[in-house]
Amino acid sequence: MRVLLDECLPKRLKRELPTHEACTVSEMGWAGIKNGALIRLAEQQFDVFLTMDRNLEFQQNLKQLRLAIAVLCAPSNEIQVLRPLMPLLQETLTTIQNGQVVYIGR
Numbered sequence: 001m002r003v004l005l006d007e008c009l010p011k012r013l014k015r016e017l018p019t020h021e022a023c024t025v026s027e028m029g030w031a032g033i034k035n036g037a038l039i040r041l042a043e044q045q046f047d048v049f050l051t052m053d054r055n056l057e058f059q060q061n062l063k064q065l066r067l068a069i070a071v072l073c074a075p076s077n078e079i080q081v082l083r084p085l086m087p088l089l090q091e092t093l094t095t096i097q098n099g100q101v102v103y104i105g106r
Contacts, residue, residue, distance in 0.1 A: 001093050004042045006051035007031060009072070010079045013050075016086045020093060022050075043067035048096060050089075052077055054103070068096040073105040 003022040005014055014022035023046075025031055030041055035056060042049045043066045050070045070092060074081050085105045092102050 001048060002046045003048045003050055003070075003093070004028070004046040006049065006053065008052050008077055009050060010077060010082070012079050013082055016083060017090070017093075019090070039065065039067065047098075048093060056101075065099045068098055069101040070096060071101065071103045073103050 001020045003014075003017055003020050005011070005022060005024045007025045009024075011024050011026070014024065025033070025038065028041075028045075030038060033041065035053070039049065046067060048068045048070055050072065052072050052074065054071055054073065056069060056071070070089060072082055072085055072089070074085060088104050092104060096102055
């Protein structure tokens with residue numbers, strides 16, 4: 001599964017997804033691109049967009065996407081805070097569908 005990590009997530013988080021092909025927005029050269037345009041770019045090359053933006057679902061029409069959204073719900077974006085959510089994320093990545101928004105840690 002190809003996973004794109006949003007700018008709000010630490011780059012080191014991709015190491016927590018060893019069974020998936022994970023890239024960051026920065027690595028793709030998409031830093032600074034706003035959500036709507038970023039989502040359209042991501043759906044062309046990725047299966048899942050991983051973010052902490054809990055409002056994304058309400059800001060964009062996501063139902064017709066060829067991309068799934070996984071939202072990490074945590075009090076901060078520090079790697080040690082996000083790491084405990086990784087087993088649930090790994091499990092979610094096996095079943096998540098295009099156009100679906102899944103909240104992890106909520």
